[in-house]
Amino acid sequence: xxxxxVKRLFPILAVLTALLLAYGTYQALVVAPTExxxxxxxxxxxxxxxxxxxxxxxxxxxxxxSIVYLIRKNPKADALAVSSAEVGVVFCTIVLVTGPIWxxxxxxxxWTWDLRLTSTLVLWLIYVSYLVLRRFSDSAQTPVLxxxxxxxxxxxxxxxxxxxxxxxxxxxxPVIGGGGSxxxxxxxxxxxxLFTFSCFGAMVCWWRxxxxxxxxxxxxxxxxxxxxxxxxxxxxxxxxTAGGGR
Amino acid sequence: xNSVRFLWxxxxxxxxxxxxxxxxxxxxxxxxxxQMKDLSGE
Numbered sequence: 001x002x003x004x005x006v007k008r009l010f011p012i013l014a015v016l017t018a019l020l021l022a023y024g025t026y027q028a029l030v031v032a033p034t035e036x037x038x039x040x041x042x043x044x045x046x047x048x049x050x051x052x053x054x055x056x057x058x059x060x061x062x063x064x065x066s067i068v069y070l071i072r073k074n075p076k077a078d079a080l081a082v083s084s085a086e087v088g089v090v091f092c093t094i095v096l097v098t099g100p101i102w103x104x105x106x107x108x109x110x111w112t113w114d115l116r117l118t119s120t121l122v123l124w125l126i127y128v129s130y131l132v133l134r135r136f137s138d139s140a141q142t143p144v145l146x147x148x149x150x151x152x153x154x155x156x157x158x159x160x161x162x163x164x165x166x167x168x169x170x171x172x173x174p175v176i177g178g179g180g181s182x183x184x185x186x187x188x189x190x191x192x193x194l195f196t197f198s199c200f201g202a203m204v205c206w207w208r209x210x211x212x213x214x215x216x217x218x219x220x221x222x223x224x225x226x227x228x229x230x231x232x233x234x235x236x237x238x239x240x241t242a243g244g245g246r
Numbered sequence: 247x248n249s250v251r252f253l254w255x256x257x258x259x260x261x262x263x264x265x266x267x268x269x270x271x272x273x274x275x276x277x278x279x280x281q282m283k284d285l286s287g288e
Binding site: 025051087204211 | 250252
């Protein structure tokens with residue numbers, strides 16, 4: 001019953017998220033005031049930062065699901081872990097693509113090896129290696145190894161986040177809670193997009209998790225079928241007596 | 247100003263990545279549905 005309600009709820013929430021994304025984009029591109037020194041390129045901020053936030057939330061989900069899997073060996077936790085890592089990598093890719101596009105007109109360079117940028121790249125590489133492990137290893141121990149890798153990978157998330165607090169980097173200081181300030185109209189648009197991207201990330205992760213679960217059911221059914229096939233073939237084969245039955 | 251070009255480039259890149267990823271999920275869903283159909287048909 002709960003599964004049915006969730007299934008019915010999904011399209012409604014997906015439409016609401018799409019509407020929120022459209023509204024958030026309109027607010028970011030049209031309504032938010034233009035920043036004085038950087039100009040229009042500063043509007044990248046309205047999806048660069050929310051994408052990073054959503055990626056961090058998904059990696060945190062992956063950490064929790066991995067711990068739950070290690071403790072309880074729950075396959076649903078494992079499905080959530082692999083789904084959240086995959087969607088998290090997508091959001092992290094967006095951060096790594098939009099960051100240099102923003103940096104080029106503002107800093108005059110596409111990339112610099114400072115702590116924030118490098119640790120983000122390392123984070124991305126860790127979770128890509130996690131996905132490669134999940135994709136290409138058939139061992140029964142793969143989920144356990146992947147869960148351990150996920151725990152080590154999650155240690156990089158606080159390093160990425162706090163790198164600009166404790167070290168001198170090229171990357172700007174955080175606008176909330178880090179001594180920076182933001183125009184109230186910009187803050188409103190930023191928070192709206194933060195919420196919107198979080199909803200979008202959660203929806204995609206939910207969808208991906210359902211796919212993972214369906215795929216596992218199909219794989220299990222196919223494995224069962226391939227196990228039963230030789231037995232059925234043996235049972236249906238006519239018995240031949242010695243001498244050909246003559 | 248030149249910066250608008252960068253803004254659009256970042257927006258297009260963002261939605262292109264999301265679009266490609268969502269497309270890959272849809273493709274995988276279709277494959278799973280086909281596999282399910284094949285299994286139930288046999």
